[in-house]
């Protein structure tokens with residue numbers, strides 16, 4: 256970063272003097288100011304080259320020659336507004352205050368990029384965080400912990416909430432509270448983030464990896480049914496990429512076969528099945544509040560349950576297995592899986608506007624759909640499956656298998672952090688022993704791209720760039 260003064264020239268300068276400034280600052284541009292530092296215009300090395308070719312002389316004064324059609328930003332512009340003013344031909348722009356004095360400049364650097372996710376923290380998050388900090392209750396007791404558990408469980412329509420340190424510890428805590436351990440089998444889908452299966456292994460139980468439905472990409476209830484054995488204790492339906500599982504079918508199987516259901520809702524806060532929110536169906540249901548999730552606490556998680564007994568059991572296990580009535584008396588070999596009051600403060604503010612967050616993400620997805628929907632080789636994730644209401648986590652599309660990686664490379668070159676789908680768990684060496692094949696998971700995984708969905712980083716220009724990349728029907 257260079258000092259702004261090295262970019263500034265005076266209206267009284269000659270072309271030669273401006274050229275010297277440009278040569279010295281190495282940025283190819285000079286901001287021309289009037290007395291009082293008011294911005295008058297801009298000259299680039301290209302402008303000077305054109306002037307010389309048109310017969311102007313280096314000793315001429317620049318005043319009549321300065322380009323007065325130029326791009327600038329104001330100190331009141333948001334970062335996003337300023338970035339939007341940059342383009343292929345405008346990489347540096349002056350920033351002026353109310354009196355049109357040059358006070359700073361913005362330089363677009365190639366390292367600026369559209370991140371895969373960008374949390375929306377512009378509500379009361381900071382205010383509550385400072386409040387929690389000032390209260391000095393910065394560990395895992397405090398006003399915001401209780402309130403976050405109450406507010407979020409109420410939002411999901413499930414009476415008890417136990418906040419945890421992250422989503423993985425939430426799933427592990429749930430399995431432990433249900434008494435699942437060595438010798439027990441737990442059914443999980445092949446297409447999910449690895450934390451789902453890792454939590455089963457942390458509990459020393461045996462995961463049974465099954466295939467997904469082609470239409471929803473979620474666990475296939477028929478696959479659950481065919482993989483139940485006398486050892487099966489639970490199933491973890493994952494509402495993957497914001498799409499809720501067929502919970503009617505899953506709960507029906509669980510009742511008939513007498514197994515537990517632990518929903519993994521890490522990617523689907525607010526999704527619904529038959530008007531009922533995910534996180535309220537199973538025996539214990541787990542959320543993550545990692546920074547790339549729909550709402551976040553930085554790191555964090557929560558277990559929801561309808562059962563006061565499971566709620567109590569999880570509270571004990573979360574806090575070293577210590578008795579709630581007798582301090583330093585341990586009833587179980589527990590864990591430290593607590594969330595801090597600081598994280599919960601952020602969470603409370605996030606829950607306050609979860610409906611707004613979901614609405615903005617949904618409208619981002621709509622913009623993608625109207626811009627890219629006409630491309631013949633691009634298929635969007637299904638919306639409107641019977642009884643199911645999905646939410647937007649990432650915007651997910653399928654392309655031809657041979658093109659996927661090339662598209663992602665090109666998107667990254669365009670500074671857009673697109674991601675491939677999760678790899679099917681059973682294809683990784685460490686999980687291979689828990690499954691044979693899962694053709695649907697393999698097919699979907701090979702073709703899937705996750706596109707950024709945060710309203711704070713996705714704008715029409717970003718979507719147009721993505722469209723340009725996806726339009727090139729590259730056969731590789």
Ligand SMILES: *Cc1c(COP(=O)(O)O)cnc(C)c1O
Nearest residue numbers: 421422423448450451521543545
């Ligand atoms: C993110 C995620 C988790 C784990 O959450 P962490 O908070 O990162 O531990 C679990 N399951 C799924 C499906 C996820 O996407």
